[in-house]
Amino acid sequence: MKSFEFHIPTKIVFGEGKISLIGPYANKYGKKLMVVYGKGSIKKNGVYDKVIKSLNEQHLDFIEYPGVKSNPVLSHVNEGISLARQEKVDFILAVGGGSVIDEAKAIAAGLCYDGNVWDFYNGTAKIQEALPVLTILTIPATASEMNGGTVLSNEETRQKFGFIDEHLFPKLSILDPTATYSISPDYTAYGAVDAISHATEGYFTHDNNWYPVQDRIVESLVKTIMESTEIVLKKPDDYYGRATMMWAASLAWNGLTTSGVDGASVPCHMFAHVLGAFYDIAHGAALSIITPAWMQYKYKENIQRFAEFSANVFGLEGKNPDETAQTGIEALKNWFKKIGSPVSFKDAGIPEGDIEELSEGVLEIADLWQIKGYSKNNVKDILSLCL
Amino acid sequence: MKSFEFHIPTKIVFGEGKISLIGPYANKYGKKLMVVYGKGSIKKNGVYDKVIKSLNEQHLDFIEYPGVKSNPVLSHVNEGISLARQEKVDFILAVGGGSVIDEAKAIAAGLCYDGNVWDFYNGTAKIQEALPVLTILTIPATASEMNGGTVLSNEETRQKFGFIDEHLFPKLSILDPTATYSISPDYTAYGAVDAISHATEGYFTHDNNWYPVQDRIVESLVKTIMESTEIVLKKPDDYYGRATMMWAASLAWNGLTTSGVDGASVPCHMFAHVLGAFYDIAHGAALSIITPAWMQYKYKENIQRFAEFSANVFGLEGKNPDETAQTGIEALKNWFKKIGSPVSFKDAGIPEGDIEELSEGVLEIADLWQIKGYSKNNVKDILSLCL
Numbered sequence: 115m116k117s118f119e120f121h122i123p124t125k126i127v128f129g130e131g132k133i134s135l136i137g138p139y140a141n142k143y144g145k146k147l148m149v150v151y152g153k154g155s156i157k158k159n160g161v162y163d164k165v166i167k168s169l170n171e172q173h174l175d176f177i178e179y180p181g182v183k184s185n186p187v188l189s190h191v192n193e194g195i196s197l198a199r200q201e202k203v204d205f206i207l208a209v210g211g212g213s214v215i216d217e218a219k220a221i222a223a224g225l226c227y228d229g230n231v232w233d234f235y236n237g238t239a240k241i242q243e244a245l246p247v248l249t250i251l252t253i254p255a256t257a258s259e260m261n262g263g264t265v266l267s268n269e270e271t272r273q274k275f276g277f278i279d280e281h282l283f284p285k286l287s288i289l290d291p292t293a294t295y296s297i298s299p300d301y302t303a304y305g306a307v308d309a310i311s312h313a314t315e316g317y318f319t320h321d322n323n324w325y326p327v328q329d330r331i332v333e334s335l336v337k338t339i340m341e342s343t344e345i346v347l348k349k350p351d352d353y354y355g356r357a358t359m360m361w362a363a364s365l366a367w368n369g370l371t372t373s374g375v376d377g378a379s380v381p382c383h384m385f386a387h388v389l390g391a392f393y394d395i396a397h398g399a400a401l402s403i404i405t406p407a408w409m410q411y412k413y414k415e416n417i418q419r420f421a422e423f424s425a426n427v428f429g430l431e432g433k434n435p436d437e438t439a440q441t442g443i444e445a446l447k448n449w450f451k452k453i454g455s456p457v458s459f460k461d462a463g464i465p466e467g468d469i470e471e472l473s474e475g476v477l478e479i480a481d482l483w484q485i486k487g488y489s490k491n492n493v494k495d496i497l498s499l500c501l
Numbered sequence: 502m503k504s505f506e507f508h509i510p511t512k513i514v515f516g517e518g519k520i521s522l523i524g525p526y527a528n529k530y531g532k533k534l535m536v537v538y539g540k541g542s543i544k545k546n547g548v549y550d551k552v553i554k555s556l557n558e559q560h561l562d563f564i565e566y567p568g569v570k571s572n573p574v575l576s577h578v579n580e581g582i583s584l585a586r587q588e589k590v591d592f593i594l595a596v597g598g599g600s601v602i603d604e605a606k607a608i609a610a611g612l613c614y615d616g617n618v619w620d621f622y623n624g625t626a627k628i629q630e631a632l633p634v635l636t637i638l639t640i641p642a643t644a645s646e647m648n649g650g651t652v653l654s655n656e657e658t659r660q661k662f663g664f665i666d667e668h669l670f671p672k673l674s675i676l677d678p679t680a681t682y683s684i685s686p687d688y689t690a691y692g693a694v695d696a697i698s699h700a701t702e703g704y705f706t707h708d709n710n711w712y713p714v715q716d717r718i719v720e721s722l723v724k725t726i727m728e729s730t731e732i733v734l735k736k737p738d739d740y741y742g743r744a745t746m747m748w749a750a751s752l753a754w755n756g757l758t759t760s761g762v763d764g765a766s767v768p769c770h771m772f773a774h775v776l777g778a779f780y781d782i783a784h785g786a787a788l789s790i791i792t793p794a795w796m797q798y799k800y801k802e803n804i805q806r807f808a809e810f811s812a813n814v815f816g817l818e819g820k821n822p823d824e825t826a827q828t829g830i831e832a833l834k835n836w837f838k839k840i841g842s843p844v845s846f847k848d849a850g851i852p853e854g855d856i857e858e859l860s861e862g863v864l865e866i867a868d869l870w871q872i873k874g875y876s877k878n879n880v881k882d883i884l885s886l887c888l
Contacts, residue, residue, distance in 0.1 A: 132504065326721075334721055358712075358713060370757075
């Protein structure tokens with residue numbers, strides 16, 4: 115194993131009814147906060163009322179900052195930074211999914227920085243300080259509630275960049291599975307795809323050393339995410355199904371599956387971010403298109419690993435490792451279809467003609483994230499497999 | 502899943518060469534520390550020299566407190582508390598295995614308490630404060646480097662008690678696999694048994710709800726610990742083997758396998774602690790005697806779970822679930838034998854005649870830890886299966 119640091123300072127408070135405890139938990143981070151949320155789904159499912167009641171009971175002074183988009187954008191972050199600075203808030207509370215949490219992190223870091231917050235995303239500045247962020251998770255997918263990652267889109271430059279920084283771990287995250295009962299079937303599916311992608315990217319890309327702890331945890335999480343997705347698509351208020359999916363998604367991208375693993379990278383996320391920057395497409399939907407195409411293109415570089423995935427996750431065995439690997443890729447693609455997530459540009463209404471421009475965006479992220487082995491040609495080939 | 506809190510504030514620094522960084526890491530916890538260690542194995546394997554050199558380079562003022570026993574004892578803890586108080590140390594550095602770390606935690610908590618530190622162990626007081634503890638792990642087994650647990654023996658009362666408290670998480674733990682190359686084959690085996698017991702106790706005892714995340718991680722860790730043990734028993738300086746075992750043992754008892762699981766308890770540790778209090782026996786050796794006997798006695802209460810263990814860990818399948826479960830128990834017992842850990846009182850030279858007295862000790866811990874379902878009769882029956 116390669117050397118690593120593992121440190122998750124975030125306190126997870128998990129279970130039904132825990133959202134109503136946000137006031138007492140928040141109390142110790144200051145007197146004034148900004149509550150960041152999206153387009154109002156938390157008002158429909160009752161989460162908003164619980165949060166506001168609990169904050170009021172603790173006599174906390176708060177301002178609200180709604181309107182975070184599914185792919186959070188720089189302009190809205192900048193407005194949030196100005197407002198938070200003007201109102202002199204002590205900390206940020208994100209109530210929502212990964213997008214809301216990512217934007218809250220951007221505001222928390224941007225407020226403590228004199229320059230443009232985008233500098234952190236394009237790699238020209240490093241975070242020195244950030245306000246504390248607390249989260250109440252309503253969509254399991256990105257694991258942003260339990261990691262130091264954030265992703266943001268710059269509308270002007272048509273870039274969607276992300277990075278990880280230790281200052282961005284939330285101090286506290288409340289995970290109440292009942293808050294996820296109202297997630298629509300499509301977004302339930304997209305969340306599952308995202309979590310599976312987080313778990314597997316390192317698994318498919320690491321070097322050929324021996325990582326049985328990490329690889330087996332990956333396989334365990336993928337099987338579990340698949341099972342729990344099928345349960346909740348049939349019965350959206352199945353507590354064990356929602357709880358299992360929620361916890362598995364957090365564990366899929368909190369460092370557990372990649373710590374100590376050498377060579378792990380995130381090529382499918384690299385492609386998916388570009389699709390997210392170009393089109394109005396959910397992150398999970400972009401990943402379910404890219405992932406099978408990427409696997410199909412890449413599996414020959416490590417047939418054994420892809421065959422193990424097929425055998426250990428799907429219980430499949432072909433006549434030879436190549437066939438085993440291929441049937442596993444097909445099985446994953448079919449499963450994405452089965453849960454209603456797109457597996458081609460056509461499924462998602464993405465035009466065929468943008469491949470040239472998309473490939474430039476992909477290479478830009480490859481450069482930024484230092485992902486080796488991608489050229490204009492092979493990126494275009496992979497994108498062509500998505501048609 | 503039941504509600505839970507998951508919070509591991511410990512920062513893990515993992516990898517070859519990391520011990521020499523202890524000085525810079527320690528610097529921020531104060532100017533004066535107490536270095537706690539055992540009977541001198543760290544002087545033979547070079548770890549001591551690296552630690553002292555790094556502390557000196559940072560001009561840290563330190564006192565040494567060696568002599569921690571394999572089963573750490575209250576009298577030595579009390580002396581350590583007096584010394585640390587007199588010398589006004591700011592924090593404690595434990596260099597060793599679980600026993601050393603457990604004793605360091607006891608000193609760290611006892612120093613901030615006016616009463617007898619044993620009060621924390623017998624449940625009559627709760628920790629309000631503790632000095633910071635840093636650790637350099639040299640024997641993977643207890644996961645004390647990544648949890649809030651501590652176990653201590655009281656020679657006067659012949660009791661070995663343990664408890665978990667959030668104040669006792671180490672601030673920082675350095676895990677260098679090369680520091681474990683010199684562990685003898687028997688202690689390598691005992692460490693593996695302890696880690697397997699930590700992983701499986703909750704798995705075997707939880708209720709019949711659906712815990713696929715936790716159960717699969719348990720199965721993954723057990724398989725991995727077995728594989729890595731076999732590797733390092735053949736080749737003690739196999740880096741990947743030692744690294745894998747070290748990380749797997751930490752994950753086996755840091756909350757990951759039990760968070761959200763209802764009904765999980767630690768009956769085998771309950772028995773093993775009594776053996777440790779009565780005889781000069783290594784903790785892992787006590788567990789390899791107790792565990793198969795306990796499994797044999799208990800499996801009929803949940804044949805399905807034990808059959809799954811047999812199938813998913815050993816790949817065994819009998820004519821029916823009962824047979825599958827039994828062959829799995831036999832396989833685990835045989836594996837303990839194979840790696841050189843005792844599986845009977847006879848193997849360990851424990852006299853047959855103490856069962857009556859031992860059973861009283863077991864019931865005392867059952868009461869303290871609130872483990873239900875144990876009576877004088879069934880405890881004696883389980884102990885009789887150990888002969």
